[in-house]
Amino acid sequence: MSFDKLRFAIQDGDAAAAKTLTSALVDSGSVPAEILNQAMLPGMSVVGARFRDREIFLPDVLLAARAMKAAMAVLEPLLLRDRVPSAGAIVLGTVRGDLHDIGKNLVSVMLQGAGYRVVDLGSDVEPDAFIDAAVDEGASVIGMSALLTTTMTEMAAVVGRIRERELHGRVRTIVGGAAVSEAFACEIGADAYASDAMTAVDRVKAMMAANPSI
Amino acid sequence: MRRLIRFAFDDVRPADEEVLTRMGMPGDAPVAPAVRTLLDDALEKIAALAEPRGVFQSISKADYEMVYRGEGRNAAESPLELIAPRAEALALFVGTIGENTGKEIRTLFRKDDPALAMMLDAFASETTNRVAEALSRTFLHELHGQISAAARVLPYSPGYCGWHVTGQRALFAAIHPHDIGVTLQPSCLMTPLKSVSGVLVAGDAAVHRFRPQWAFCDECRERDCGPRMASVRS
Ligand code: B1M
Numbered sequence: 001m002s003f004d005k006l007r008f009a010i011q012d013g014d015a016a017a018a019k020t021l022t023s024a025l026v027d028s029g030s031v032p033a034e035i036l037n038q039a040m041l042p043g044m045s046v047v048g049a050r051f052r053d054r055e056i057f058l059p060d061v062l063l064a065a066r067a068m069k070a071a072m073a074v075l076e077p078l079l080l081r082d083r084v085p086s087a088g089a090i091v092l093g094t095v096r097g098d099l100h101d102i103g104k105n106l107v108s109v110m111l112q113g114a115g116y117r118v119v120d121l122g123s124d125v126e127p128d129a130f131i132d133a134a135v136d137e138g139a140s141v142i143g144m145s146a147l148l149t150t151t152m153t154e155m156a157a158v159v160g161r162i163r164e165r166e167l168h169g170r171v172r173t174i175v176g177g178a179a180v181s182e183a184f185a186c187e188i189g190a191d192a193y194a195s196d197a198m199t200a201v202d203r204v205k206a207m208m209a210a211n212p213s214i
Numbered sequence: 215m216r217r218l219i220r221f222a223f224d225d226v227r228p229a230d231e232e233v234l235t236r237m238g239m240p241g242d243a244p245v246a247p248a249v250r251t252l253l254d255d256a257l258e259k260i261a262a263l264a265e266p267r268g269v270f271q272s273i274s275k276a277d278y279e280m281v282y283r284g285e286g287r288n289a290a291e292s293p294l295e296l297i298a299p300r301a302e303a304l305a306l307f308v309g310t311i312g313e314n315t316g317k318e319i320r321t322l323f324r325k326d327d328p329a330l331a332m333m334l335d336a337f338a339s340e341t342t343n344r345v346a347e348a349l350s351r352t353f354l355h356e357l358h359g360q361i362s363a364a365a366r367v368l369p370y371s372p373g374y375c376g377w378h379v380t381g382q383r384a385l386f387a388a389i390h391p392h393d394i395g396v397t398l399q400p401s402c403l404m405t406p407l408k409s410v411s412g413v414l415v416a417g418d419a420a421v422h423r424f425r426p427q428w429a430f431c432d433e434c435r436e437r438d439c440g441p442r443m444a445s446v447r448s
Contacts, residue, residue, distance in 0.1 A: 013248060013329075058238045059249040061328035071328045097401030100336045109328045148379055150402040164285065178435060 003030075005040035006071065010043030013063025015070040022071040031116050032078040036115070041069055044113040048198055058092075065109045072112075086117040089139035092122035093132055095154035100147035102196075103177055107143060111196040111204060120185040127157045134171050140211045141204055146177040156188040163189075172207045177198060215305070218393055220353055221266040226311075226348050227341035236336040256333040263318055263436055266342055268309030268349045273367045278304050278413065281388050282382035285370070292376025292411075293424040300381045302361040303416040305353050307369065309345035310389035310409040311338060341410040363367075364418040366446035371412035375439070376430050383413055421445045424438075 001010050007027065010042045025035050048063040050056045088093040092108050102124045108118045119137045121129060130142045142162075146152035155175050161170050174192040185193035192207060194200035230253055231241060237246075245253075270296040273281065277299055282288070304359060307382050315338045322331035359367070372381035379402050386398045394410045404411065415422070 057240075057243060059234075059252060059329060059333065061248070063248055063252075066327060066329050073326075095405065097399065099403060099405065099407055104329065105323045106332065147372070148402060150379055177314075181433070192300070202377055 003035065004176060006035070006039040007043040007046075010040060010064055010071065011046050011065045013060060013067050015067040018067040019070040019074060022074040025080065026074065027061050032075050032082055033084045035071075035075060036084070038076075040068060041115050043113060044068055047113075048110075048201065058080065058142065065113050068113050079136070081179050082105050082199070087115035088141070088204075089119060089137050090141040090143055090181075090204060091119045091121060091133045091137060092138045092143040092145075093125035093130060093153055094102045094123035094145045094147075095104075095158070096124060096126055097154060098146050098148070098151035099123045100177075101145070103143035103147075104143075106197045107145065107176065107194075107200045111143075114201045114205070116204065116208075118197040127154065127161045130169065131161055131171065134173050134214060135167075139212050140170065141172050141174060141207050143174045143176075143204070145175075145179060149179045152177060152180050155190060167214075170211070172211060174200060174203055174207070215356060217269040217356065218354065219271060219349065221268075221345065221390050223261050223264050223341075223347050224262075225359070226266045226341050226344035228263075228337065228344050229377075229407065232340050233333070233336050236340055237333065250325055252329055252333045255330055256337045259318060259334055260270045260315055260337045260341060261328075263314040264338070265312035265314065266309070266341065266348070267312070268307060268345050269391050269394050270305040270307040270349050270353055271389050272303065273388065273413075273439055274366060275299060275301070275304065277388070278306075281306065281384045281413075282377065282381065284378060284384045285376035287380050288326070289376030289378075289428065289430050291308045292428065292430075294370055294375060294377055296424065297415055297417070297421060298413070300421045301415045301417045302365050302421075304354075304412040306385055306389045306412075307346065307349050307414050308386075308389060308394060308396050308404075308411045309342065309355075309396060309407065310396050310404075311341050311345060311350055312395065312408075313406040316407050338408045340432065342410055346410045346412070350414050354416060357416055361416055362418060365416045366419065366422070367414050367416045368422050368442060368446060369410070369412050369414055371410060374434075374436070385411055385413075418440065422446050 006021040026165050051061050111118050134142050144155050170193040175190045176194045182193045192203040194203050319331050319335050346369040354367040373379035382402050
């Protein structure tokens with residue numbers, strides 16, 4: 001069975017077909033890592049490119065992500081069994097005092113779609129909790145989200161604590177959210193800023209390439 | 215005058231196009247059947263879960279000036295400084311759709327259904343905006359006979375157009391919206407998340423008109439002041 005059908009099922013956001021096709025590929029003896037790298041991830045890559053070119057829109061991307069998740073549910077135990085490493089781990093959360101998590105959740109979905117392991121700490125996360133999780137999970141990137149100008153200042157506290165704990169350079173930071181800007185990210189010394197979830201994936205890819213683990 | 219109002223969902227239901235626009239879809243983009251299904255599923259959920267309600271309370275211009283000043287962090291010059299003194303009537307307001315929809319959005323994300331979660335979130339955000347509009351309509355109705363026939367009401371919120379988001383502290387101290395279940399966190403975030411606060415301004419179209427050429431306009435992500443001003447032109 002070819003990988004193309006699965007790739008198309010993911011691109012079309014057909015979760016039921018993606019799940020069935022993944023099971024069929026596994027049953028027919030395909031190597032799980034190859035199913036991931038030659039069908040699923042390329043499928044999500046095409047979705048990302050089409051979204052950037054405004055050929056498709058957010059709901060289509062999310063349907064594709066749902067299909068990817070359905071396929072991953074079949075594949076994940078096998079990848080663990082085969083000790084296939086993920087593309088890298090990232091700790092994600094909404095900063096202290098903030099409860100708006102939809103943007104962070106979107107970023108999480110896209111990062112998982114790109115093959116990263118996401119350690120999602122939820123919302124209202126204390127600065128040290130981000131760093132502790134990064135150390136415990138071997139994650140070289142911390143991602144922070146905030147909704148308002150009054151809560152985004154917490155991002156500076158996390159960046160400050162990374163320096164105080166002498167992890168600067170080993171743990172990188174990426175920030176985003178409605179009120180956050182590139183200028184603000186620079187001002188607080190964050191390593192990257194992304195205005196949307198797709199850009200966040202690109203920035204994380206670049207950071208992981210330079211520094212895959214802590 | 216203080217009014218607490220519970221709305222039926224149909225009174226604050228946003229149009230499908232508004233929800234899709236909030237999801238980043240251009241108005242002329244074809245809606246695929248799978249996306250239409252998401253929209254219908256989200257509608258079914260929000261119609262069952264939303265508890266749209268709001269409160270407004272009249273305020274004098276002098277008292278409003280104090281509320282507006284807040285913690286002194288507003289932009290040096292802003293449209294509301296020109297609009298409020300010319301208003302025929304003012305009322306502080308807080309509106310919400312309650313907590314249930316937010317809980318369902320989080321559950322959907324946990325259940326790996328980001329597509330429906332996001333559609334429901336967009337529906338919830340737009341419905342909350344409609345609550346502010348419904349409060350504006352009710353305020354205008356209550357003022358009938360006391361203000362000019364040409365007067366229209368628009369909501370203005372802290373965090374927009376130079377009114378600093380910390381202005382919510384003075385606003386909450388004046389209106390105490392606990393009777394609708396909305397609280398302000400120390401970070402100036404309201405809970406439930408799908409809540410809005412601000413001032414309802416009654417005045418004719420000229421009162422609401424301003425040129426969007428203020429220092430903060432460059433950073434604005436919404437840029438909906440044009441359509442808002444157009445909506446009150448008779
Ligand atoms: C780790 O790396 C990364 C990388 C990228 C990352 C990232 C992390 N995290 C996010 N991203 C990025 O990727 C995501 C996906 O593309 C994006 O995540 P977002 O979370 O931004 O995007 C979501 C998926 C969808 N986007 C949103 O949900 C926010 C959109 C806008 C239009 C918006 C909406 C919809 C709403 N709001 Co309001 N709202 C605005 C927003 C203006 C804008 N255009 O962004 C903003 C955030 N709101 C604002 C304000 C002021 C407010 N809002 C309020 C209310 C509301 C609604 C309820 C009507 C509604 C929902 C709010 C909610 N939190 O659920 C109030 C606060 C609510 C509260 N609970 O306290 C209120 C305070 C107004 C009031 N007084 O009532 C402004 C904040 C300004 C400031 N100074 O902080 C605002 C920027 C609008 C503006 N003035 O331009 C990117 O930011």
